[in-house]
Amino acid sequence: MPFLQLANVRKLYPNAAAAAVENFSLDVEAGEFVSLLGPSGCGKTTTLRMIAGFETLTAGQIVMDGKAIEEMRPNQRNIGMVFQSYALFPNMTVADNIGFGLSVGGSAKAAIQQRVREMLALIKLEELGARYPYQLSGGQQQRVALARALAIRPKLLLLDEPLSALDAKIRVALRNDIRAIQRKLGITTLYVTHDQEEALSLSDRVVVMNHGLIEQVGNPFEIYNFPRTTYVAQFVGTLNLLDAVVVEPTAGSVQIQGQPAHTTSLAGCSQGEQIRLALRPELLALKSTGQADENRLAGVVETIAFLGAVVRIQVRVGEALLALDEFNNPQLAVPAVGSPVFVYFARSSCLKLL
Amino acid sequence: MRRINWFAWLWFTLGALYFVLPLWGTLIFSLQKRRGVLSLDAYSAALGDPRFVETFVFSNFMAICTILASLLLIVPTAYWVHLHLPRWRPVVEFVSLLPFVIPAIVLVFGFIKLYSKPIVLLGIPLFPSLTTSNLSTNLLLIAGYTVLSLPYMYRAVDNGLRAMDVGTLTEAAQSLGAGWWTILWRVILPNLRTALLSGALLTFAIVVGELTIATFLARPAFGPYLALLGNHRAYEPAALAIVSFLLTWVAMGLIDRVTRGTRDVVAGSH
Numbered sequence: 001m002p003f004l005q006l007a008n009v010r011k012l013y014p015n016a017a018a019a020a021v022e023n024f025s026l027d028v029e030a031g032e033f034v035s036l037l038g039p040s041g042c043g044k045t046t047t048l049r050m051i052a053g054f055e056t057l058t059a060g061q062i063v064m065d066g067k068a069i070e071e072m073r074p075n076q077r078n079i080g081m082v083f084q085s086y087a088l089f090p091n092m093t094v095a096d097n098i099g100f101g102l103s104v105g106g107s108a109k110a111a112i113q114q115r116v117r118e119m120l121a122l123i124k125l126e127e128l129g130a131r132y133p134y135q136l137s138g139g140q141q142q143r144v145a146l147a148r149a150l151a152i153r154p155k156l157l158l159l160d161e162p163l164s165a166l167d168a169k170i171r172v173a174l175r176n177d178i179r180a181i182q183r184k185l186g187i188t189t190l191y192v193t194h195d196q197e198e199a200l201s202l203s204d205r206v207v208v209m210n211h212g213l214i215e216q217v218g219n220p221f222e223i224y225n226f227p228r229t230t231y232v233a234q235f236v237g238t239l240n241l242l243d244a245v246v247v248e249p250t251a252g253s254v255q256i257q258g259q260p261a262h263t264t265s266l267a268g269c270s271q272g273e274q275i276r277l278a279l280r281p282e283l284l285a286l287k288s289t290g291q292a293d294e295n296r297l298a299g300v301v302e303t304i305a306f307l308g309a310v311v312r313i314q315v316r317v318g319e320a321l322l323a324l325d326e327f328n329n330p331q332l333a334v335p336a337v338g339s340p341v342f343v344y345f346a347r348s349s350c351l352k353l354l
Numbered sequence: 355m356r357r358i359n360w361f362a363w364l365w366f367t368l369g370a371l372y373f374v375l376p377l378w379g380t381l382i383f384s385l386q387k388r389r390g391v392l393s394l395d396a397y398s399a400a401l402g403d404p405r406f407v408e409t410f411v412f413s414n415f416m417a418i419c420t421i422l423a424s425l426l427l428i429v430p431t432a433y434w435v436h437l438h439l440p441r442w443r444p445v446v447e448f449v450s451l452l453p454f455v456i457p458a459i460v461l462v463f464g465f466i467k468l469y470s471k472p473i474v475l476l477g478i479p480l481f482p483s484l485t486t487s488n489l490s491t492n493l494l495l496i497a498g499y500t501v502l503s504l505p506y507m508y509r510a511v512d513n514g515l516r517a518m519d520v521g522t523l524t525e526a527a528q529s530l531g532a533g534w535w536t537i538l539w540r541v542i543l544p545n546l547r548t549a550l551l552s553g554a555l556l557t558f559a560i561v562v563g564e565l566t567i568a569t570f571l572a573r574p575a576f577g578p579y580l581a582l583l584g585n586h587r588a589y590e591p592a593a594l595a596i597v598s599f600l601l602t603w604v605a606m607g608l609i610d611r612v613t614r615g616t617r618d619v620v621a622g623s624h
């Protein structure tokens with residue numbers, strides 16, 4: 001039995017035309033780190049708030065640790081929550097913030113102090129217990145908020161875009177710390193973000209959401225390499241989308257912009273069918289010759305952009321524009337804009353999308 | 355540049371004179387009880403009057419009760435409106451401004467008319483006449499003062515609530531296991547400290563000088579005493595006016611000190 005189980009959860013806000021969350025079913029195992037990923041307004045926060053108890057469900061069930069929790073009040077669920085805006089109590093010191101939950105729960109003073117010390121050590125801010133929130137940086141405030149949520153030994157940890165108010169460097173450092181702490185404590189965690197890199201780098205599994213619906217659930221490897229829908233493929237990383245016509249389904253042969261090519265994912269297609277193929281830029285290469293079973297498309301270089309570690313080259317193939325990435329190095333022979341080139345890619349790297 | 359400065363100074367001086375001259379006149383007048391010399395006779399006479407002490411203490415006590423009553427009424431109400439009924443905020447705000455529109459005399463006559471007889475609803479006596487005993491009349495007085503202080507108190511609390519993220523702080527406290535009273539007492543109230551202090555001091559100023567309600571409820575308050583004194587004496591009311599000015603300034607200084615001390619905390623929390 002999974003630790004947290006959401007079954008057909010639906011949320012329709014009063015006076016809203018469409019449901020914010022629809023038919024949401026998800027099983028989370030104990031100790032798992034699961035991210036909800038999706039664009040603004042897709043219902044990530046709403047889902048999290050229903051689990052925390054701040055929103056009621058229109059339909060469906062939520063079971064945590066074998067108990068239905070959707071009727072429980074938020075202060076009885078024992079779920080830790082970390083907010084985007086930190087939400088530290090401005091009138092309390094760092095130590096009092098961290099100890100608040102225990103003190104509300106009636107723990108003894110000595111036990112609270114002990115736990116606060118443990119938590120401060122966990123977030124590596126031992127020195128700052130006596131400070132007030134306004135005397136801390138954003139990153140430090142969010143660490144304290146994490147410690148405060150964890151101090152009560154919650155059954156579940158919810159984080160709603162905890163890093164989006166921070167600048168890029170701290171974001172990466174803190175997200176690694178969050179993951180390390182989560183692993184150390186083994187706490188089941190749901191993490192909301194609209195940043196695909198964050199979701200892929202942190203999570204055991206990623207839930208990609210779109211307009212309140214789950215598009216795909218999978219581990220980061222599956223989500224990135226085998227997106228099931230155009231939506232997921234486009235949302236997670238850069239992607240080339242190519243229209244193609246099926247020539248011979250059993251042989252896997254297709255036509256892309258009038259040029260022959262092959263793919264390994266034509267199951268269930270019929271001859272002459274219009275399909276859509278996805279290609280990751282990093283799986284394409286500019287070469288003069290390639291292996292016999294590689295696909296080859298002829299095109300013309302349209303733009304070249306240096307992105308640091310990689311060089312992104314856009315090649316026009318008929319009506320389509322293909323982006324491809326080459327790792328940057330001083331010996332790299334970058335073709336001139338306007339020159340004719342061949343783009344090579346493996347048959348298996350070309351995915352058919354739903 | 356020079357001319358603009360000059361004009362600014364001219365207006366500033368005119369404005370200052372407008373405020374300072376009457377005050378100065380009152381001060382000088384209050385010092386002239388003894389013919390020909392400046393003395394504090396008027397002050398010692400006014401402050402030494404046992405009726406002064408009695409009414410002043412009474413009004414201060416009423417002011418404290420009023421502040422407590424309006425806090426109990428307004429803080430939970432404003433908090434709830436902020437949290438759950440944000441669309442009703444303009445309505446509540448309008449209600450809180452009604453004391454500016456309805457004169458105190460109307461309020462107090464309404465009180466007397468309604469509460470001087472026992473209130474019986476459908477044959478069940480709800481409560482007895484409230485104007486027959488001093489204690490119950492004091493309760494009416496506090497109720498009236500609470501109404502008068504409503505615009506100031508509500509505004510102060512509302513501003514305080516706006517300055518913090520009430521919704522998220524509440525949810526953070528809830529997720530840590532806190533119930534409503536814990537949240538109000540340990541999270542919301544402490545963060546309203548500054549706002550509450552300024553509201554309380556304004557309420558204090560209003561209550562201590564209030565005339566109409568206290569007069570018609572016939573309670574020994576400071577406002578009616580001042581008015582009475584003004585009818586019979588010349589120098590003493592001037593002396594008391596100066597004293598109350600000083601008290602007001604002290605109060606304003608206190609507000610300033612308190613708000614300055616905590617402004618960093620509030621501003622830094624965002």
Ligand SMILES: Nc1ncnc2c1ncn2[C@@H]1O[C@H](COP(=O)(O)OP(=O)(O)OP(=O)(O)O)[C@@H](O)[C@H]1O
Nearest residue numbers: 013014016020039040041042043044045046047194
């Ligand atoms: N209290 C509310 N009342 C009515 N509609 C709401 C409410 N909260 C959210 N919505 C709507 O529900 C949908 C989902 O909102 P939600 O906040 O869950 O999105 P999100 O995925 O968290 O987006 P973001 O990344 O911008 O935070 C949106 O269309 C939003 O407008």
Ligand SMILES: [Mg+2]
Nearest residue numbers: 044045046160
């Ligand atoms: Mg959100």
